[in-house]
Amino acid sequence: MSRPAAIVGIGQTKHKKRRDDVSLPGLVREAAQRALDDAELTWTDIDAAVLGKAPDPLEGVMMPELSMADALGAAGKPIMRVHTAGSVGGSTALVATHLVQTGVHDRVLTVAYEKQAEGNAQWGLAGGRSGGMGAGGIFAPWMRSYMARSGAPEHIGWMVAVKDRRNAAKNPYAHLQMPDLTIDDVKESPMLWDPIHWHESCPSSDGACAMVVTTEGGAARAPHPPAWVLASAMRSELGTFPGRDPVRPQAGVECAHMVYEAAGITDPRRQVDIAELYVPFSWYEPMWLEGHDIAGAGEGWRMVESGETQIDGSFPVNPSGGVLSSNPIGASGMLRFAEAAQQVRGRAGEHQVPDAKVGLGQAYGGAAQYFAMWVVGATLDAVDQKR
Amino acid sequence: MEDIAIIGYAQSPSWRQADLTEPQFLFPVISDAIARAGIDRRDLGFTCAGSCDYLSGQTFAFVSNLEAVGAWPPISESHVEMDGAWALYEAWVRLQHGDIDLALAFGSGKSSPGDPAEIYPLQMDPYTITPLGADPVSLAALQARAMLDKGTLTEREMAETAARSRASAAGNPYAQVSGPSDVDALLREPYLTAPLRRHDLPPISDGACAVIMATADKARAVCERPVWIRGIDHRIEPHQPGMRDLTESLSTRQAGTHAGVGDKPVEVAELCATFSHQEKLLREALGLGDEVTVNPSGGPLAANPVMAVGLARIAEAARAISERGAQRAVAHATSGQCLQHNLVCVLEGG
Numbered sequence: 001m002s003r004p005a006a007i008v009g010i011g012q013t014k015h016k017k018r019r020d021d022v023s024l025p026g027l028v029r030e031a032a033q034r035a036l037d038d039a040e041l042t043w044t045d046i047d048a049a050v051l052g053k054a055p056d057p058l059e060g061v062m063m064p065e066l067s068m069a070d071a072l073g074a075a076g077k078p079i080m081r082v083h084t085a086g087s088v089g090g091s092t093a094l095v096a097t098h099l100v101q102t103g104v105h106d107r108v109l110t111v112a113y114e115k116q117a118e119g120n121a122q123w124g125l126a127g128g129r130s131g132g133m134g135a136g137g138i139f140a141p142w143m144r145s146y147m148a149r150s151g152a153p154e155h156i157g158w159m160v161a162v163k164d165r166r167n168a169a170k171n172p173y174a175h176l177q178m179p180d181l182t183i184d185d186v187k188e189s190p191m192l193w194d195p196i197h198w199h200e201s202c203p204s205s206d207g208a209c210a211m212v213v214t215t216e217g218g219a220a221r222a223p224h225p226p227a228w229v230l231a232s233a234m235r236s237e238l239g240t241f242p243g244r245d246p247v248r249p250q251a252g253v254e255c256a257h258m259v260y261e262a263a264g265i266t267d268p269r270r271q272v273d274i275a276e277l278y279v280p281f282s283w284y285e286p287m288w289l290e291g292h293d294i295a296g297a298g299e300g301w302r303m304v305e306s307g308e309t310q311i312d313g314s315f316p317v318n319p320s321g322g323v324l325s326s327n328p329i330g331a332s333g334m335l336r337f338a339e340a341a342q343q344v345r346g347r348a349g350e351h352q353v354p355d356a357k358v359g360l361g362q363a364y365g366g367a368a369q370y371f372a373m374w375v376v377g378a379t380l381d382a383v384d385q386k387r
Numbered sequence: 388m389e390d391i392a393i394i395g396y397a398q399s400p401s402w403r404q405a406d407l408t409e410p411q412f413l414f415p416v417i418s419d420a421i422a423r424a425g426i427d428r429r430d431l432g433f434t435c436a437g438s439c440d441y442l443s444g445q446t447f448a449f450v451s452n453l454e455a456v457g458a459w460p461p462i463s464e465s466h467v468e469m470d471g472a473w474a475l476y477e478a479w480v481r482l483q484h485g486d487i488d489l490a491l492a493f494g495s496g497k498s499s500p501g502d503p504a505e506i507y508p509l510q511m512d513p514y515t516i517t518p519l520g521a522d523p524v525s526l527a528a529l530q531a532r533a534m535l536d537k538g539t540l541t542e543r544e545m546a547e548t549a550a551r552s553r554a555s556a557a558g559n560p561y562a563q564v565s566g567p568s569d570v571d572a573l574l575r576e577p578y579l580t581a582p583l584r585r586h587d588l589p590p591i592s593d594g595a596c597a598v599i600m601a602t603a604d605k606a607r608a609v610c611e612r613p614v615w616i617r618g619i620d621h622r623i624e625p626h627q628p629g630m631r632d633l634t635e636s637l638s639t640r641q642a643g644t645h646a647g648v649g650d651k652p653v654e655v656a657e658l659c660a661t662f663s664h665q666e667k668l669l670r671e672a673l674g675l676g677d678e679v680t681v682n683p684s685g686g687p688l689a690a691n692p693v694m695a696v697g698l699a700r701i702a703e704a705a706r707a708i709s710e711r712g713a714q715r716a717v718a719h720a721t722s723g724q725c726l727q728h729n730l731v732c733v734l735e736g737g
Contacts, residue, residue, distance in 0.1 A: 001389060002484045055446035056468065060443040061517075062509040063468060066723040069623045070630075076641060077660040078621045079728070080477065083440075091465055095477060102483035103388070124446045237461040238453055251461035258463075259442060320686055366450050370464075 004380060005100040006219035007213030007341045009039025015326035018117035019206035024059060025071030028113050031208035031331075032072065035109065039212040040223045044071035046212070047105035048267035052082040052092025052112040053330030054365075057109045059118040061140035067202070070180040072111065075299035082236070086111065086278065086365025089333025090372030093211060093361075094232045097374075100213045101229070107218055113208035114328035121204050121329065133193075136201055136281060139369060140193035142246045143283035147195065149247065152286060154195065158186040159304055160282035161200045161324060167311055168321025170350040175205045175326040200282035207328030207333045227341035227359070227376040230383060231262035239367035246368055248291045255371035259360075263375040264383045268294045271386040272357040272375070274316045274343045278335035278363045285309065286361065289317070292373075311353060319351040333363025337374055344378040351383075357382045391482050392606035392613035393709075394732070395424025395599035396702035398654045401563040401690030403501040409443065413495045413595045420597035425609050428457055431599075432487025435462040435478040437471035437494040438694050440688055441506055442494040452495060463487075469492055471698030471732050472720030475598055479619060481554045488605035495595035496694030503591065512626055521611035524588060526724045528580040531634040531664040535582055539636050545663040546573040549586035549688055552663075556685025561699075563590045563690045577583065580644070586688075587663040594692025596699040614705040614734050618646035621635035621730035626723075633725050636665075639672035642731040648673050648717055650733075657700035657705040661687045665726060669719060673731065683707060697721065701732050 011034025013019070013141035019027055028051075036042060049072045051065045061067065061221050065074075065081040084091040087356040089112040096110035114121075126132015146236065148153065162181050169179035181199065189198035219226040238244070256268075265271045276289045286300030294315070295303050303309055307315040318324070320339040323332045340359030342348040348356075377383060397419035399405075399412045421428050435454055438449045442659040449466050458464065471494015476584070478490040481701045511517045523548040547570055556565035568586070576584045606613040622638035622645075624631055643649070656679050660666035666681060675681065682688075684703040687696050697720025702720035714736050722728040 055440050056509075057446050058511060059513075061513050062506065063439070063722065065469075067512040067516075067626050068627050069727070070627075074623050075625045076622060076638070079623050080473060082465065083449065083469050084464075084466050085450060095465065095480075098477075098480050098484070102480055104480055104483070110615055127412055127445055127447060142678070181462070234463055234465055235461045236453060236458050236464040239450060240459050241459065249461075254461050291623060366447065369450075369453075 002101050003103060004216050005097045005213050005229045007211050008214050008219055008226045009035040009041065010224035010338045010342055011035035011038060012173050012335060012338065013059065013207045014173055015205040016205035016330055017205065019115065019204065022286045024061065024064065024115055025068050027115055027206065028068060028111050028208045029071050031210040032109060032111050032293050035212050038224065041212060046073060046107050046109045046222060048078040048099060048108050049081045050075045050092055050096040050108060050110040052088045053086065053087055053114055054123055055067050057116050058121055076231045083369050084365060085362040086329060087333050087370040088365065089149060089209065089331050089335065090337050090361065090363030091234055093334050093337045094234060094372055094374065095139065096213045097229050097232060100215060106215050108208065110213060111208060111210040112334035114330040115206045116204045116328060117206050131257065134230045136196050137195040139281055140196055143195055146247045146283060146287050147234045148259040150298040150301055155183065156286060156301045156304050157200050157282035158183045160285045161309055162184045164318050164322045164324040166222040167351055168283045168325030171320050174321040175203050179217060179328035196281050201324060202280040202323045202327035205326050205328040207331050209331040209338050211338055216276050224347060225345045227344045228376045228380050230375045231259040232374040235256035237369050239369045246285065251369060252291045252364065252371045253293065256375050259373045259375050265375065269315055272382055273358050274319060274353045275360040276318055276320060276339045278323055278333060278336055279318060280327060282324065285317055316353045319353055333372060336363050337361035341376045343374050358386065389483050389604040391600050391616045393616065393705045394601045394606050394610040395420045396597065396705055397423060397703060398561045398596045398699055399594045400561050401594045401692050402663040403563060403591060405497060409495050409497050410451050410455045414451055416494060416595045417455055417597045420599050424599040426489055426599065431489050431491050432463065433478055433481045433490040434462055435474040435492050436466045437469050437474035438441060439468060439497065441509065442496045442498055442501060442693060444501055449539045451533040470720050470722055471596055471695050472701055475698055475701060476619060476621060476730065478600060482600060482602055486599060490600045491597060492698065493595065493597035494695035496692055497593040498591050498693050499593050507662055513648060523724055524580045524583060527662040528583045528627060528735040529584050529628065530725045531662065533633045534664055536631060539634060540664055540667055542574060543570065543665060545587050546570045548663040548666045549573060552682055552685045552688040555683050559684045559689065559695050562685045563592055563688055565689055581650055587700030589661050589687045589691035592690055592692040592694050594690065596695040596702050598698060598702055612709045612737060614708045614736065616732060617735050618733040620645035623728040626727060628725050636668055636672040636729060639669055639719065639726065639729040640732065642729050643673045645665055646731040646733045648731060648733055651715055653679050653715055653717050654713040655683060655704060657682055657684060657704040658719045659687055659697050659700050659721040661691060663688060674715060695729065704734050
């Protein structure tokens, strides 16, 4: 059995370097309460909760669904805890969506968070060992490889950084607020992992995101327009083996084709109105445009250069400011899914893309080996309208 | 809900300290479960894993477990930072869509590298309980004491549960603690953390378990004796032990009711009674009478591979049906301290 699922409530925290004003449960409740308020539902209306976050040692709390059960109003209810590396926020939303689509529950609250200032994320991302090279150190050679392969000039990365930070200035929840950032600022900022400059890297944030997933009936009763989940997919592959292409991972290609096919999308560049892609380092924007077959080989960076991915371009990417502007790791994937949903609901505020009807949310994790994606629509036939 | 069946399962032995890495001992378990199900690895439409970074003392430890699955070409896959029983739950939900017909769930963990008394306090509320160093044995002792004080349990009953578990485990090749034991002798042993003696505690174990599930048509096509999942549900309780009546398991009762435990007679129950006193508590929560055979495998007191031990209860309950002729069995898994979060699964033969 599979029935339609709709997102009727979305909430997120203000993302900051350090949220000392809230505890861990306080952080997740801030997002969850906003999602419930958006849906005009109360805690008792919720049937089950699905919690997601990246590794527990980032905050030093093991299996936090246990200590957060009360804060999430889950006592007496089922609760799940998902962990699929950086893609976890997306996977968590999908686990919640499946519970509704299959008829197990009617109203599911899904929450993802990271409170990175509680620990040392760089240490955590190095597998909990010292001397790690950080996520940027793993990805940088693949970006160089992309540049060599596609002939992309150096300034493409700088352009993505400026675009996302300027978009974030329209998003009051975004961590980094840099409305005046220039190409020269990015270019002259310190080199972290060649080719990634300081301004081409995501920040480390405290933050959370929450959504309420419900049925067609629930959507009909919701006070605001829903976002319909038109398709979803998760795909994983091994992180290292001879012959692997980490620049265009096969799992990412397949994940994209699975959601396009399920949503009836034949030409994503034309039929998708807005995409929220997981871009923690600037170069991942053109890499995912090509890695998910939105652009052809060598075309991704040209979309960036021509301004197509700007908020007023023909294929806006990360109008929220993206991971480059807010990165509470465990929540970052859900933020992509939620921002795509807000766009098709017409509730994105100042960073709303006019007339967005079909949105794509994507998250990836590990050594670019875990992928989660969804396509959301303003209506159940939003893609058909674009044939 | 659609009918979903268990068509294959496998376990590793339970080791005090495995000489192999987690992916190394997981690989043959997954391969074995697939072989027993009589399917091809490539036909799996979904895979879900359960494991815990804190046991390995390493962030992203679960990523290397993908090696044991064989994730190339890419697969549709997810992971819960929970016991494999919840991985099975997620896979069961995924199969309900009907667009895929086979799924793998597994759980794995190595408890041997760490000290449980140091690790598990991190599972408690970080502001109010973790700083107290509340370890699992101390919390379990509080629970046992509450039951003894209430008069719902005796120390002799606890020792009898331990002795029966060890005796049953003698027939289980995967068990770690087994063999005959004299209840009077057990009761003469000193307390470890009063009122718990060593026999009331589970062993520290490394191990893995894997289960293959199929949709109804597929199960009938490939399996001679599928074991049907008739109900599955899980519930959590408030975290603060002081906010709960530790002498009963309300969430187990709720999950059992939603899973339909009481709809028909139960012959076998595999309960995740990690400490001896919890068995009686769980029996009562699930309404299981004396006629029900509990933990014929020996249960967690005989083998306790954390993150796999709950899924192993489901595999053992399935074994009772498919290999030993039982018609209806109940499996229980738990998470957190003093039975905070509980899952109940009802299984039936064809």
